[in-house]
Amino acid sequence: MAVHIQKRARWGPGILRLAVWLPLAVAALAVWPLAVVTAAGYAAAWLRGWPASRLGRQAGWTVPMTAVWIAAESARGWRALTLDPVRDGSSGWPHLTALTVIRTFLLVAPVTIPAGLAFAALLWAWRTSTATTRTSTATTRTSTATTRTSTATTESHGWQAPAASPAAARSPAASPPARPPVALPAPRDGLAPGPHPRVPAGSSSLDGVLGPGVSR
Amino acid sequence: MSETGGSAEDSGARTGATRVSWPVRHLPGRVRRGRPLRLLARTLVAGALALAALHLVAGQPAAPALVTGVITWFLLTARADLAPPPETARAAAPER
Numbered sequence: 586m587a588v589h590i591q592k593r594a595r596w597g598p599g600i601l602r603l604a605v606w607l608p609l610a611v612a613a614l615a616v617w618p619l620a621v622v623t624a625a626g627y628a629a630a631w632l633r634g635w636p637a638s639r640l641g642r643q644a645g646w647t648v649p650m651t652a653v654w655i656a657a658e659s660a661r662g663w664r665a666l667t668l669d670p671v672r673d674g675s676s677g678w679p680h681l682t683a684l685t686v687i688r689t690f691l692l693v694a695p696v697t698i699p700a701g702l703a704f705a706a707l708l709w710a711w712r713t714s715t716a717t718t719r720t721s722t723a724t725t726r727t728s729t730a731t732t733r734t735s736t737a738t739t740e741s742h743g744w745q746a747p748a749a750s751p752a753a754a755r756s757p758a759a760s761p762p763a764r765p766p767v768a769l770p771a772p773r774d775g776l777a778p779g780p781h782p783r784v785p786a787g788s789s790s791l792d793g794v795l796g797p798g799v800s801r
Numbered sequence: 802m803s804e805t806g807g808s809a810e811d812s813g814a815r816t817g818a819t820r821v822s823w824p825v826r827h828l829p830g831r832v833r834r835g836r837p838l839r840l841l842a843r844t845l846v847a848g849a850l851a852l853a854a855l856h857l858v859a860g861q862p863a864a865p866a867l868v869t870g871v872i873t874w875f876l877l878t879a880r881a882d883l884a885p886p887p888e889t890a891r892a893a894a895p896e897r
Contacts, residue, residue: 646877650870657862669862684857691858695866 618693622701623708630709637710644702654695827886834884843882847875 613620630640658669673692690697832840854867885893 646873647870649873650866653869654862654866657865661862673861673863688857691854691867692861692863695863695870698870 616697618690618697619701619704621690622697623705626702626705627708630705635709637706637713640702640706640709644699644706647699647702650695651699824886828883831883831886836882840879840882843875843879847871 626640626643629635630637661669673689851868851871854871855864858864858867
């Protein structure tokens, strides 16, 4: 029974991941021209360090191509405009050769290139924003750790520096735990409550240091 | 009055004509001072792509669209192979 639960725990995340990625892979295969353009745009932005806005601008520059395609398709009628991309996209499957694949890609390219580049720009923007959020969170964690280290250092040195910022001063990590007040011993009888060396009142300072009966 | 207006119109038309023809007049010099071989290669590639698209999807609405796409790509990328216009080059050059 324990082995069974352990196996389920081991396979559980993998099955979940497969359940997410398998439908995505099937969908990408079904609209493979769009997936190819999206993957190419994403890879180019990733490899060359482009911002997402640049991909979006390039998608915008391909809009004239789509406009010409829409104009040419509308001459055949609006029904053809909506059905042709689907028909063209599935036309290459029965005779799968390199030439039919290229032909199919070119037939739907006026639609898939702008759409794929725009989709890649969205994906890249989402990816970079996620990475930025993660980096800022990591930086905050590092700064908190640094604050903790500096607090520990100041405690070991015996004094406390003022907090760098009000937020840092308010944070529980920055403020050390309250320590109980140190109880100093009460002054003994006959000793003046003054600074060192503590000498009995009425005697010279050297007598007090050397003790009674000891003379110079 | 009418002469003044006429001369102003003439000068405006002349300026417009100069504006239109100015990039065309300077284009050969910019090509020569730029990267002509690379521009030639780009032109050949664009032509080959357009011909291939026309051959592969002949008679389909995608054919003119693909040619438009190739022309847009050529116009956008060929500017990098040209030398800067003389005005820009003069402004960028350090004064002596």
